[in-house]
Amino acid sequence: MELEKLLIKVICNDQLHVRLLNTLSLQENIGARKISASEQPETTTQMVLKHAAEEHRHAFYLKKQIDKILPGECPTYQPDYLLAPYATKYYLNKLDLETSRYLKNVLNLQGADLKFAAYLLVTYAIEVRADELYPVYQGLLNELDSRVSVRNIIVEEQGHLEEMIAQLRVFSPDWEHHASQITFIENQLYQNWIIELSSEVRAYE
Ligand SMILES: [Fe+2]
Numbered sequence: 001m002e003l004e005k006l007l008i009k010v011i012c013n014d015q016l017h018v019r020l021l022n023t024l025s026l027q028e029n030i031g032a033r034k035i036s037a038s039e040q041p042e043t044t045t046q047m048v049l050k051h052a053a054e055e056h057r058h059a060f061y062l063k064k065q066i067d068k069i070l071p072g073e074c075p076t077y078q079p080d081y082l083l084a085p086y087a088t089k090y091y092l093n094k095l096d097l098e099t100s101r102y103l104k105n106v107l108n109l110q111g112a113d114l115k116f117a118a119y120l121l122v123t124y125a126i127e128v129r130a131d132e133l134y135p136v137y138q139g140l141l142n143e144l145d146s147r148v149s150v151r152n153i154i155v156e157e158q159g160h161l162e163e164m165i166a167q168l169r170v171f172s173p174d175w176e177h178h179a180s181q182i183t184f185i186e187n188q189l190y191q192n193w194i195i196e197l198s199s200e201v202r203a204y205e
Pocket residue numbers: 028054055058153157
């Protein structure tokens with residue numbers, strides 16, 4: 001299903017909409033936890049701390065949006081409270097795994113260098129996606145007069161993307177080539193996620 005069509009169906013159904021918000025919240029939360037897990041004394045800067053703090057806040061903010069629709073409907077991230085729970089977790093975990101594999105095989109990285117490079121490239125790919133997805137979602141929320149808003153998140157995600165690009169330039173003069181390999185992998189995983197989301201939404205019809 002095309003993204004806009006999928007989002008309209010979700011926004012127009014409260015049960016689906018709160019589960020989408022909870023699913024996005026989980027993705028932000030997993031992202032935040034991955035940033036914290038990849039932190040190393042050698043590379044943890046103010047930027048890394050800010051980034052982890054903001055992703056945690058996005059998770060909380062999206063969770064709070066649920067209260068505008070069906071308060072208390074999705075108390076945790078248990079599968080019943082999510083859309084496409086397994087594809088959602090698979091998307092992030094597989095992207096991490098494939099990026100680390102690429103950096104190991106192509107650039108011979110290991111240890112702290114590998115962890116930091118994986119953080120930069122995985123985050124870059126996710127931020128490119130977020131910069132596409134959240135504005136489309138916000139546009140539809142406006143059109144459909146929803147009280148839900150993700151405007152605050154959009155501004156911060158744009159900041160993250162700029163920070164990742166600045167760091168990637170320092171990381172390698174060939175960063176654009178490496179980034180395109182990772183966004184190619186991300187795109188396949190994203191398409192898989194959309195297919196799973198679409199089939200769940202259809203099952204509700
Ligand atoms: Fe975020």
